[in-house]
Amino acid sequence: xxxxxxxxxxxxxxxxxTGLADGSRVDKDDLRIEAMGTVDELNAYVGRILSHKVPSExxxxxxxxxxxxxxxGGELAIPGSxxxxxxxxxxxxxxxxxxxxxLPPLKEFILPGGGGxxxxxxxxxxxxxxxxxxLVTLARRDDVNVHxxxxxxxxxxLFFVIARALARAHGTEVYWNPKRSRx
Numbered sequence: 001x002x003x004x005x006x007x008x009x010x011x012x013x014x015x016x017x018t019g020l021a022d023g024s025r026v027d028k029d030d031l032r033i034e035a036m037g038t039v040d041e042l043n044a045y046v047g048r049i050l051s052h053k054v055p056s057e058x059x060x061x062x063x064x065x066x067x068x069x070x071x072x073g074g075e076l077a078i079p080g081s082x083x084x085x086x087x088x089x090x091x092x093x094x095x096x097x098x099x100x101x102x103l104p105p106l107k108e109f110i111l112p113g114g115g116g117x118x119x120x121x122x123x124x125x126x127x128x129x130x131x132x133x134x135l136v137t138l139a140r141r142d143d144v145n146v147h148x149x150x151x152x153x154x155x156x157x158l159f160f161v162i163a164r165a166l167a168r169a170h171g172t173e174v175y176w177n178p179k180r181s182r183x
Contacts, residue, residue, distance in 0.1 A: 021077040031141060035134040036076045042131050043069040045124040049162075052117035055169075058162055061095045065155065068092075072148045076138075084147045092154045100161045103168070113174035114167025121166060125159035128152055 017025045018033060026032060046066050050059060071083045112122035132152040135144050167173045 020079065021074070022079060024079075031134070031138045032076055032079070035131070035138045035144075036073055038127065038131040038134045039069055039073045039076065042124060042127045043073070045120065045127050049117060049120045049124055052120060052166075054117055054166070058099070058165070061099075061158075062162075064091070065158075068151060072145075072151065075145055075148055080143055082145045082147075084145055084151055086147055089147060089150050089154055092151060092158055096154065096158045096161055099158070099165055103161065103164050106164075109176040110164065110167075111174040111176050112163075114163070114172055115170030118163045118167035118170060121159050121163035125156050125163065128156040128159055132156065 016028055018028050019025050020032070043066055046062055046069065050062055050066075054062065068084065068088050071088075075081050075083050112126075113119055132149060135149045135152060138144050139149065164173060
């Protein structure tokens with residue numbers, strides 16, 4: 001493989017625009033760039049989760065998630081492209097079901113917390129929801145792969161069950177107490 005980046009700075013974005021992979025230029029605050037940036041931010045948060053001690057099954061799943069998020073970013077960088085398929089969603093659902101099967105039924109609302117790894121996963125869940133919203137907004141204007149939007153929707157669910165599992169492994173889930181918020 002040849003060198004992809006021989007020079008890190010190009011100065012082409014100094015005017016407030018950035019280039020897409022198809023060669024077109026858009027404003028740095030364009031809806032497409034907002035979506036790409038949020039997916040990139042989400043991928044960084046997944047890396048943050050992986051910097052913690054995480055069971056190997058979850059580690060492998062989250063590494064797959066990072067690759068899928070990179071694919072979604074690639075789709076966004078090339079308007080009209082499509083890489084993510086229904087199989088991506090099915091694999092995510094399988095992982096989600098496997099992890100959720102190890103958890104007791106949820107009877108209360110959960111607060112973000114339960115240890116460093118669980119908290120990092122809750123942050124990723126919140127960023128994932130924002131990434132999904134950005135794709136929905138972009139889809140009102142441009143074609144966006146529906147499988148990518150569905151993937152992000154399922155991914156926030158996966159983060160929720162992973163956060164639960166990690167919190168329980170750490171010792172506790174943090175439950176919302178409505179009486180405490182009125183104190």
